[in-house]
Amino acid sequence: MTPLPRWRWVVPTAMLIGAAAAALGPAGPDALVPFKAATAAAADSVYVALVVDLGQGYGGSPRVVSGCVRVPPGKSGYDALTAFTQQMNWALPSYNNAGLLCTIDGYPQNGCGQVVGSGYDYWSYWHGDPGTWTYSSAGASRTMQTGDVEGWRFEDPGHGNPTDPPPTAAPDFASICASDMTSTTSAPTTATPTTIATTNTGPMGSNPAGPAGSTPPGSIASSPTSGSGQEPTNPGRPVPGSGSGSPTTTRPTASGGSTAHTGNSGSPPPRTEALARAGSVQHNGGDSVPLLVGGFIVVIIGCGALYRWRRHPGVP
Amino acid sequence: MTAPGRILHPAAWWVWAATMGVAAVRTTNPMLLAFIAVVVVFVVAARRSAAPWSRSLAVFFRLGLIVIVIRVVVQVVFGYRLPGHVLFTLPQVPLPGWAAGVSIGGPVTLESVLQAAVDGLRLAVILLCFGAANSLASPYRLLRCLPTVLYEAGVAVTVALTFAPELVITIGSVRDARRLRGRPTRGIAGLRGLAIPVLEGALDRSLQLAASMDARGYGRRFAAPAHRRLATGATALGLLLVMLGVFGALDPGSVPSGGIPVLAVGAVLLAMGMTAGGRRSPRTRYRPDVWRLPEWGVSLSGCAVSGAFVIAGVVGVQGLQFTPYPLHAPTLPLLLCIGILAGLLPAVLAPSPRDPGYRETDGEMLVLAQREADPSVGVPRVARW
Numbered sequence: 001m002t003p004l005p006r007w008r009w010v011v012p013t014a015m016l017i018g019a020a021a022a023a024l025g026p027a028g029p030d031a032l033v034p035f036k037a038a039t040a041a042a043a044d045s046v047y048v049a050l051v052v053d054l055g056q057g058y059g060g061s062p063r064v065v066s067g068c069v070r071v072p073p074g075k076s077g078y079d080a081l082t083a084f085t086q087q088m089n090w091a092l093p094s095y096n097n098a099g100l101l102c103t104i105d106g107y108p109q110n111g112c113g114q115v116v117g118s119g120y121d122y123w124s125y126w127h128g129d130p131g132t133w134t135y136s137s138a139g140a141s142r143t144m145q146t147g148d149v150e151g152w153r154f155e156d157p158g159h160g161n162p163t164d165p166p167p168t169a170a171p172d173f174a175s176i177c178a179s180d181m182t183s184t185t186s187a188p189t190t191a192t193p194t195t196i197a198t199t200n201t202g203p204m205g206s207n208p209a210g211p212a213g214s215t216p217p218g219s220i221a222s223s224p225t226s227g228s229g230q231e232p233t234n235p236g237r238p239v240p241g242s243g244s245g246s247p248t249t250t251r252p253t254a255s256g257g258s259t260a261h262t263g264n265s266g267s268p269p270p271r272t273e274a275l276a277r278a279g280s281v282q283h284n285g286g287d288s289v290p291l292l293v294g295g296f297i298v299v300i301i302g303c304g305a306l307y308r309w310r311r312h313p314g315v316p
Numbered sequence: 317m318t319a320p321g322r323i324l325h326p327a328a329w330w331v332w333a334a335t336m337g338v339a340a341v342r343t344t345n346p347m348l349l350a351f352i353a354v355v356v357v358f359v360v361a362a363r364r365s366a367a368p369w370s371r372s373l374a375v376f377f378r379l380g381l382i383v384i385v386i387r388v389v390v391q392v393v394f395g396y397r398l399p400g401h402v403l404f405t406l407p408q409v410p411l412p413g414w415a416a417g418v419s420i421g422g423p424v425t426l427e428s429v430l431q432a433a434v435d436g437l438r439l440a441v442i443l444l445c446f447g448a449a450n451s452l453a454s455p456y457r458l459l460r461c462l463p464t465v466l467y468e469a470g471v472a473v474t475v476a477l478t479f480a481p482e483l484v485i486t487i488g489s490v491r492d493a494r495r496l497r498g499r500p501t502r503g504i505a506g507l508r509g510l511a512i513p514v515l516e517g518a519l520d521r522s523l524q525l526a527a528s529m530d531a532r533g534y535g536r537r538f539a540a541p542a543h544r545r546l547a548t549g550a551t552a553l554g555l556l557l558v559m560l561g562v563f564g565a566l567d568p569g570s571v572p573s574g575g576i577p578v579l580a581v582g583a584v585l586l587a588m589g590m591t592a593g594g595r596r597s598p599r600t601r602y603r604p605d606v607w608r609l610p611e612w613g614v615s616l617s618g619c620a621v622s623g624a625f626v627i628a629g630v631v632g633v634q635g636l637q638f639t640p641y642p643l644h645a646p647t648l649p650l651l652l653c654i655g656i657l658a659g660l661l662p663a664v665l666a667p668s669p670r671d672p673g674y675r676e677t678d679g680e681m682l683v684l685a686q687r688e689a690d691p692s693v694g695v696p697r698v699a700r701w
Contacts, residue, residue, distance in 0.1 A: 078397075092641075093642075094639060095398055095639060095641040097431055097434070099398060102639070110632055141396065141397060141419070288645065290647075291347065291645060291647070291648050294653060295347070297351075298350050298351055301354040301355060302354040302357070304358055305362075308361035309357070309360075309361035
């Protein structure tokens, strides 16, 4: 008698799920992403120029860094920024719980969109595609295409509107990405993947991604040494406009980026790698002992609460 | 310290619960939120009475779980897509450019799921604090403590204060009735039979109570003298300013200079309006709720917790805020944990419902609740209208 109503709910639900699976299953998860498939067919990867202006960051000297990254098609501006920070061997960008970009390269050290006087200390986001900087009022979820110029400038403080100053470097895609584009087109095909894997876009390059995903990170860390011999073929690439960014020949975290780009490679290996990396990051976080003690105390108080809750209240 | 034979002032419980909620608002660290949650649940488990509304916490606990699930599902399906460790990829629907920041489907990252779960957890803990106040404090006694000026808004205040406890009471009685008739009380089938009578019943009872108060002169309309209207206006304006100030204090940057001046002006206005308004209609109370040492202890322990969080936010203690971008384990600020443990004190300071001298026993409670619902019983009043 009682199971009957449950069955009545289970059958239509199962039918609904079955119908949805039947509709989507044969076409695959990418069925609804025609543009993604189209761009994937059109180009193997996308070149994006980035300009990161840290304002008066870290010690008061103006610091502007620009560079070219190669990302797989269908990636967003956030992915391009992540790829850029990895390429520069910087700390990964951090976001607050509303999705607002807080830091690039760990800057600023504290506060996120903090109020200063009548303005805000925040990272402004700019598009430089038409040759001039235009302020973006939306997030960087736009799909990247070759020729895009992405600008990030730390406003200290700005007012959160298009009158805030743009990045100080020019949004010149041709000059920023020239060496990368030419090196991939002119360089022999055998040499290109290794150089890109070591100094530029190893994590998101489509051809190195296959072996990179299946090998442990340690072996990838050794690849820069093998690739360093070919570095002169594209010396200008990681060197930013102001020259302050160090050439990224040693990149121990090179494998980290692949986790963000599992969309185009086989999913199982990167996923395990992602979990392994997550574990290692947690381990690097250090103080797991206080965390364990804290969890223990939480569990103890919780059990005590449950015990007392179960006792009938109001009885002496 | 404990004073057997009486119940704690309901306002003390509300102060304690509200300040615990303020602490939960100030942090996004899941460990600290879990700490606040277990502390709140422990105190309720230790000091709840046998009153029918004392099960409020369980209802709000379930509500909190639902909130977390909804938050995660919304993030997975519609959320912003930041780079991270991809767990799986949902089929994606392309959206026009102006819909940036929203997406339908796409890669689901571990970071985004964690973020959504922590956000939901924070809301759930705030709900838990609200549930704790509802299950610890008698709504009718709280109603009696209202400042005289607020009697003007009698109906609205009554419905607002008693809706949640009435809801819990009605859930219990409707479930009992359905169980006696052999109808399902669990699962979707149970929910279907439960939802409408419960909502209807809770609103009905609140309105009934409000109507009975209305019939006795609360919220009446009459030609009030000018100074009386001034007092009411000052109270309303003061309440509005206090609300704005509290908003500014909770969300730094939204109101100039943290909302403290607004809060101060509002508090002064409120106090003036209340004293001026209260002087006009004196009334005596039957068995008045007293405010003694245990009440001070309970409310101050809550204030200590929220004070610790506010100070930690101003000083900039590491670990108060947690974002999973980039992915890392939350840290545990030791001092703040000790601060939260101060919130456990009411489990000792407040008089226990298990004390032999505790006045409201199991059987008497419902009768008392009904009697208190009717303020005319045993409440000699000196009214001037």
